[in-house]
Each structure stands twice: as structure tokens, then as C-alpha cells.
Amino acid sequence: MNRRSLAIAILVVLLLAIPLVVTSTYHMRIVNLALVFGLLAVSLNIVLGYTGQVALGHSGFFGIGAYTAALITEGGSGLLFWPGFLAAGIVTGIAGLAIGIPALRLRGHYLALATLGFGEIMRHVFFNWREVTRGMDGISGIPAPSIGIVELQGEGSYFYLALAILALAVLFCWRLQASKYGRMLAAIRDAELAAGTSGVNVARLKIAAFFISAVLAGFSGSLYAHLIRFISPDAFTFFEVTAPVLSMVIIGGVGTLIGPVLGAVVLTFLPELLRVSDAYYQLIYGAGLAAMVIFLPMGLLGALHGRLFGLFRPRAPASPASAGPPPEESAEAPDMVRAAALLSPKGGIGTGAVFEARGLTCRFGGLVAIDALDLQIQAGTVHALIGPNGSGKSTFINLATGIYQPTQGSIRFLGQEVAGARPWKVAAAGLARTFQNLRLFRSMTVRGNVLVAAVADRPAGWFETLLSLARSRAEEADLHARTEQALRLLGLWHLRDQLIRTLPHEQQRLVEIARAVAMRPRLLMLDEPAAGMNPVEVERLVTAIGRLRELGITILLIEHNVPLVMRLADRVTVLNFGRKIAEGEPDAVREEPEVVTAYLGQRLSDRLRQNNAA
Ligand code: ADP
Ligand code: MG
Numbered sequence: 001m002n003r004r005s006l007a008i009a010i011l012v013v014l015l016l017a018i019p020l021v022v023t024s025t026y027h028m029r030i031v032n033l034a035l036v037f038g039l040l041a042v043s044l045n046i047v048l049g050y051t052g053q054v055a056l057g058h059s060g061f062f063g064i065g066a067y068t069a070a071l072i073t074e075g076g077s078g079l080l081f082w083p084g085f086l087a088a089g090i091v092t093g094i095a096g097l098a099i100g101i102p103a104l105r106l107r108g109h110y111l112a113l114a115t116l117g118f119g120e121i122m123r124h125v126f127f128n129w130r131e132v133t134r135g136m137d138g139i140s141g142i143p144a145p146s147i148g149i150v151e152l153q154g155e156g157s158y159f160y161l162a163l164a165i166l167a168l169a170v171l172f173c174w175r176l177q178a179s180k181y182g183r184m185l186a187a188i189r190d191a192e193l194a195a196g197t198s199g200v201n202v203a204r205l206k207i208a209a210f211f212i213s214a215v216l217a218g219f220s221g222s223l224y225a226h227l228i229r230f231i232s233p234d235a236f237t238f239f240e241v242t243a244p245v246l247s248m249v250i251i252g253g254v255g256t257l258i259g260p261v262l263g264a265v266v267l268t269f270l271p272e273l274l275r276v277s278d279a280y281y282q283l284i285y286g287a288g289l290a291a292m293v294i295f296l297p298m299g300l301l302g303a304l305h306g307r308l309f310g311l312f313r314p315r316a317p318a319s320p321a322s323a324g325p326p327p328e329e330s331a332e333a334p335d336m337v338r339a340a341a342l343l344s345p346k347g348g349i350g351t352g353a354v355f356e357a358r359g360l361t362c363r364f365g366g367l368v369a370i371d372a373l374d375l376q377i378q379a380g381t382v383h384a385l386i387g388p389n390g391s392g393k394s395t396f397i398n399l400a401t402g403i404y405q406p407t408q409g410s411i412r413f414l415g416q417e418v419a420g421a422r423p424w425k426v427a428a429a430g431l432a433r434t435f436q437n438l439r440l441f442r443s444m445t446v447r448g449n450v451l452v453a454a455v456a457d458r459p460a461g462w463f464e465t466l467l468s469l470a471r472s473r474a475e476e477a478d479l480h481a482r483t484e485q486a487l488r489l490l491g492l493w494h495l496r497d498q499l500i501r502t503l504p505h506e507q508q509r510l511v512e513i514a515r516a517v518a519m520r521p522r523l524l525m526l527d528e529p530a531a532g533m534n535p536v537e538v539e540r541l542v543t544a545i546g547r548l549r550e551l552g553i554t555i556l557l558i559e560h561n562v563p564l565v566m567r568l569a570d571r572v573t574v575l576n577f578g579r580k581i582a583e584g585e586p587d588a589v590r591e592e593p594e595v596v597t598a599y600l601g602q603r604l605s606d607r608l609r610q611n612n613a614a
Contacts, residue, residue: 015163019156028155029227034268035162036223040241041248041260042169043216048246049255050182051209052189054108056242057099057115060122061214063236065092065221067126070139070231078146081226085145088222089215096214100207119238126233138232145226162223166261169216172466174257176212179465179472180451180479185209187441187452189255194439196423197401197432198453199519203422208462251292253299262300334488340551342485345522346430346455349552350379350414354523355400355431360409360419362395362578369395371578372409377523382545382555384565384586387575388598393558394436395578397525401433402426414522432521434512436528436558440500446511447496450486454479454518486518489551490544506533510544517548524548525556530564538564566590574598 022028040062047055065088072084099118106114126133133139145152145161152158176182184205187195196202225231234240244267252263270288274281292300355377362370370392377383385393398404400411402423411419418426432453441449456479460472487493490510495503500511509529516524526545530538538561545568548555559565565572565586572589574582576598582589589595 016160019159025155028159030268030272032155032158032162032227034265035159035166036220036227037245037248037268038261038264039162039166039169039220039223040217040245041252041264042166042173043213043220044245045249045254045256045260046173046176046209046213046216048249049260050177050185050189051206053206053209054112055103055115055210055213056112056238056246057118057122058213058217058245059236059238059241060119061092061095061217062221062224062241063122063126063233064095065089065218066225066231066236067133067139067221068092068218069222070142070225071132073143073226074139075141076143078143078151079149080143081145085219085222088218090218092218092221093211093215096211096217097207100210100214103210104203104206116238116242119242123233123237126236133233136232138230140230142225142229142231144229158227162227165219165223169219170257170261175466175468177257179468180476181205181208181462181465183444183448183452186255186443190441190443191439193403193423194435194441195452197403197427198515199424199427199455200452201424247289251289251296251299256299259299266300334485334547336547336550339485339489339547342482343489343517343520344551345553346520347414347522349554350522352379353377354379354414354554355556356412357396357400358410358412360396360399360411361407362392362399362404363407369578370399370406373575373578373580375573375580377554377556378571379522379554380549380552381570382549382557382568384557384559384569384572385575386559386562386565386572387581391575392578393575394527396575397433397527397556397558400426400525401431427519430520430522431525432516432519432523433525434509434516434527434529436531438505438508438512440508440511440515442501443499445497445499446492446503446514447483447487449500449511450483450515450518451479453515454482454486455520456482482518482520486514489517489547490514491540506537509533510541513544513548517551517553521553523554523556525558527558528560529557530559530561542568562590 018031019028022031040058043061044055044058047053068088068091069081069084072087073080099115103111103114127135129135143151145158147161152161176185184195184200187198187200188202188205192202224235228235245264248263248267249260250263251266252261253259271281271285274284274288353376355375357373357375360370360373360375361368373392373396375385375396385396387393395404399406399419400413402418402421402425405420409419410417413426413429413431416429418429418431441452444452456475458471458475458478460469460475463469464472465475484493484496487496490513492507492510492514495507500508503511509531513524513526513529529545530541533541542564545555545557557565557568569586572582572584572586573580574589574592574595576594581598582592582595
């Protein structure tokens with residue numbers, strides 16, 4: 001038995017002994033409340049921590065679960081507990097969808113406000129829908145739960161039930177976090193746009209997170225109703241439920257596995273411990289909360305990390321300092337045969353124009369960023385798109401990859417219209433990109449970033465993935481193999497376990513390219529990949545682009561480095577003020593007078609400005 005399982009075994013024994021040690025019913029009640037709120041905190045953490053969405057309506061979900069369970073079991077026997085429990089999960093899950101789908105359009109403060117409003121509305125519903133909820137009188141006569149014919153009278157037996165349900169929820173979250181879905185949720189949290197263009201169906205995953213969170217909140221509401229055996233609207237307010245649960249998640253450690261439960265235990269007991277000094281308890285409680293947030297910004301779990309046998313290990317892997325010196329990069333030249341087997345574009349190189357924009361126009365208010373642009377990209381070529389700053393190059397990529405909607409015009413990719421399509425649809429069709437201003441998944445390692453985008457031949461579904469069935473394990477192996485090849489291709493394999501934020505800028509640019517390559521794209525759009533690179537790094541980039549070409553990936557290259565464009569490009573399009581002013585072979589384009597004034601003219605003026613500044 002290793003240390004980790006030993007620690008878990010000891011923890012389980014200690015937990016199971018609690019009802020034997022705690023003899024006061026009152027204290028057991030508080031322990032049980034901590035479990036109920038622990039489950040609710042785990043639920044909130046899925047939306048807040050895993051997905052990065054600030055949702056403040058959990059009092060509503062908690063209440064819906066409690067009322068559903070109460071109405072089903074009221075005055076009946078404990079045998080009704082399980083039907084009521086399941087119904088609470090289902091009804092609350094449906095409510096979660098009803099909130100989650102419209103909330104997709106909202107972000108940040110707006111989402112917080114909308115969900116806060118939902119919680120308030122539900123409080124009014126509980127209060128005013130008297131025919132069903134009995135209003136202020138509340139619902140009493142809720143039975144104690146039963147398992148089979150064994151009625152769980154007493155706080156001690158309730159404890160084991162609640163503990164088992166909480167443990168299952170934590171186990172579920174553990175599987176979720178460790179799965180591809182956990183990576184995708186974290187990607188949405190870290191960089192939503194890049195998650196979308198990496199093929200993550202952002203809308204579906206956000207809704208899924210909302211749904212799962214709501215179901216768990218409904219379960220915890222049901223547990224609450226059967227613990228207190230009486231419910232009324234004042235138990236489901238922002239200040240009774242949402243605010244404390246939010247504090248539990250934040251204090252325990254947002255996005256961690258066990259943190260929210262720990263936070264729930266601490267925050268349920270703290271007021272009890274502080275009650276000894278009755279007069280000052282609110283003050284001490286408030287000051288304590290503030291101090292924790294200030295001094296333990298990573299939450300309790302962050303502070304405990306590494307001390308408890310590594311049991312409560314946060315998700316970020318070991319820091320690079322402990323990983324030893326990385327091996328030399330020269331030792332990892334890619335095996336092009338293997339790379340081709342795993343990363344060749346899905347559907348082959350193709351022939352003719354893989355991409356065609358016609359009459360493409362994009363306006364921002366009065367500004368025309370792209371003006372009636374026609375552009376074709378031929379299969380297997382490197383097509384450069386150049387032009388002065390602000391000429392619309394990045395806007396063009398944003399239009400092509402579903403980030404911006406065109407005002408007019410069409411974009412056909414592999415014969416399919418993609419103008420206005422969602423980013424993940426475009427990504428799935430085989431169009432990948434990088435961002436001029438890096439958008440990486442900052443909480444992850446180099447490898448984690450690329451894994452998010454990797455595409456397997458036989459993707460596993462939710463069920464297979466969460467249960468880690470054979471198909472899902474095969475998929476994971478497949479994703480890891482492709483990720484390794486993509487990293488080797490870019491000369492990044494020795495950096496695979498480094499956290500992304502510890503890398504210098506130019507290596508982060510290469511990670512963005514590796515992430516795009518792992519999607520096995522037909523067409524890859526690179527937005528100023530050499531920006532900020534020194535000549536040695538530029539040579540490395542040239543080698544990498546050569547390898548991508550060898551794989552059969554068609555490339556659109558936006559680049560300011562004119563000699564680099566002349567070396568790499570088969571064809572060049574020049575933009576100025578969103579309009580195409582020249583197109584053709586690199587050498588011919590360079591000579592065109594309009595290009596010289598528009599493009600090199602600006603370069604010269606840049607040079608002059610630099611000289612003046614120096
Ligand atoms: P480039 O990449 O060629 O330097 P961009 O495509 O980034 O140029 O920008 C083209 C023009 O469109 C610029 O004037 C820029 O300010 C404007 N623009 C780009 N994106 C937006 C936006 N989201 N809202 C308003 N204006 C934008
Ligand atoms: Mg740009």
C-alpha cells in the first residue's frame with residue numbers, strides 16, 4: 001500500500017468514527033449540516049472553479065431540490081426518500097438547463113447578476129406560490145430517510161448516508177477533472193476563445209457544467225430537507241445559502257477537488273466555536289474570513305498542499321524546478337514517419353482551393369476592417385498575408401475561424417460555408433489557428449495545452465469517459481501519442497511538463513502552433529508567429545514550418561518579417577485598409593509600387609520613428 005492509499009484509509013476510518021466519538025446530538029447536527037453544505041459547495045465549484053463562471057443562484061437550486069423532495073415525501077414514510085432524492089436531482093437539473101442555456105450569452109458580472117436574480121426569483125416563488133409551497137408556513141412532516149426498510153433515525157445514521165453521497169460526488173468530480181472534459185472545462189476557464197478555436201464545444205460544455213452543478217445542488221437540497229425535516233422560504237436566501245457556500249469554495253480552494261468540502265467544514269464549525277464570545281462573534285467571524293482570503297489566497301488547500309502526504313494534491317503538476325534539468329532539445333528530433341502517421345491532416349492534403357473568401361466585408365461601426373475581400377488559398381501552399389498594422393490581417397483570421405461575424409460575403413472552407421459558424425465547428429472542419437496576442441491555457445502544462453486540442457480517431461462519450469472504460473482509455477492513449485508528436489515537431493517535447501506561464505514568450509508561441517497542429521488541420525492560420533523572436537528562434541520556427549508543410553498542412557502566414565515571408569511563401573496577398581492591393585509570387589509582389597508605398601512606406605516611417613526615439 002503506498003502512502004496515498006494509506007492516508008486515504010486512515011482518513012476513511014477517522015471519518016467513520018465521528019458518530020461514535022461525537023455524542024451530542026447538537027454537534028452531530030452541525031457535522032451533518034457541514035456534509036450537506038459540503039455537497040452544495042462541491043456543486044458550486046463545478047461552475048465556479050472548473051469552468052470559471054461566476055454563478056450566484058445556488059440558493060435557488062438548493063431550494064428547488066429541497067422543495068421537490070419535501071413535496072414528494074411529506075407525511076409519508078422514509079421509503080419515499082430515494083424517489084424524492086432522484087426527483088430533486090432531475091427537477092433541479094432541468095432548472096439548471098433553463099438557466100444555463102440563456103446564461104450562455106452572459107459573462108462575468110452579467111452572469112453573476114442574472115444568476116443572482118434567479119436565486120431571488122426562486123425565493124419569491126417559494127414564498128408566494130402558497131398552493132404548492134405553503135408560503136411562510138413551510139412544509140413539515142418530512143420523514144427521515146430510509147435505506148431499504150431500515151429507517152435512518154438519528155443524526156448518526158444520517159451521517160453515514162450523507163457521507164456516502166458526498167463521497168460519491170467527490171469521486172465523480174475526481175473523474176471529471178481527470179478526464180478530457182475536465183481539461184476542456186479548464187480550457188474554457190483559462191481562455192474561452194482559444195478553447196473554442198481548439199475544437200472545444202464551449203456552449204455544450206458550459207451547459208453540461210451548469211446541469212451537473214444543478215443536479216448536485218438538488219441532491220444537497222433533498223438531503224437538507226430530510227435533515228431538518230422542515231423547510232420554509234427563509235432557509236433559501238442569498239445570505240443563508242449562496243454567500244456562505246461561495247465563501248466555502250473560495251476559502252477551501254476554488255477549482256480544487258476537496259477544498260470546497262474543507263471550506264464547508266470550517267465555515268460550518270467556525271461560528272459554533274466563536275459563539276463562546278457571544279458579543280464579538282460576528283466581528284471575529286468577519287475578520288477571520290477577511291484574513292483567510294488575504295493570507296490564504298489559494299484557499300486552505302493551497303496552504304496545506306504538500307503537507308498531507310500529497311493527498312489533497314491540487315491539479316497543477318510539480319513545478320519545473322523539481323523536474324531536473326531538461327534534456328537537450330537536439331535529442332528529440334521528430335520521427336517524421338510517425339509524425340505523419342499521427343498528425344497528417346484528416347482527409348488528406350486535397351487539391352485546388354481549400355479556402356475561398358468572396359466579397360468578405362467586416363465593419364466595426366464606421367470602420368471597415370475588411371473591405372470586399374476575395375482570397376483563395378491553394379492546397380499544400382504557404383500563403384502569406386501581409387500589410388501594415390491595422391490593415392485587417394488579424395480580423396481576416398477572426399472572420400475565418402468564427403470569432404467575428406462578417407458583415408457581408410462568404411467564406412468557403414473545403415466546399416463548406418463557414419462564415420458566421422461557431423469556432424468549434426470551424427475547428428472540427430479542419431481549420432486551426434494561432435493568436436497574435438497569445439491565448440494559452442495558463443493553469444496547464446505545455447502538454448496539457450496541446451492535449452485539449454488533440455483529436456482522436458474514436459472519441460469516447462461522457463459515460464465511457466467518466467467511468468474510464470476501455471474505449472476512453474484507448475482514446476487517452478491516442479491523444480497522448482498525438483500530443484507527443486506535435487510537441488516533438490515543434491521541438492518542445494523536453495518542456496512538456498513545464499507550466500505554460502514559466503516559458504518565455506517565443507516558446508509560448510511555439511506551444512500555440514503545437515496545439516493547432518494536434519488538431520490535424522487541413523489549413524493552419526498563423527498570426528505573426530515570429531513576433532518578438534531573435535534570429536536563432538526564427539530559424540527554429542522556419543524548420544518547424546517546413547515540417548508542417550511536409551505533413552501536408554496548408555498554411556496561411558501573417559508576418560511582418562519580410563525576408564521571412566520571401567523565404568517561406570509560395571504566394572503573397574497584400575492588404576491595406578482591409579483591401580487587397582496586390583497578390584502573386586513573392587518576388588513580383590515586392591516590386592509593385594502600391595505595395596512599396598503602403599507596406600515598406602510604413603516600415604520606413606517606423607524605422608525613422610525608432611531612430612528618433614533612440
Ligand atoms: P492587423 O492584424 O492587420 O494589424 P487588425 O485586423 O487587428 O489589423 O485590425 C484592423 C482594424 O480593425 C483596426 O483598425 C482595428 O482597430 C479594427 N478592429 C479589429 N478588431 C476590432 C474590434 N473587435 N472592434 C473594433 N475594431 C476592431
Ligand atoms: Mg494583427
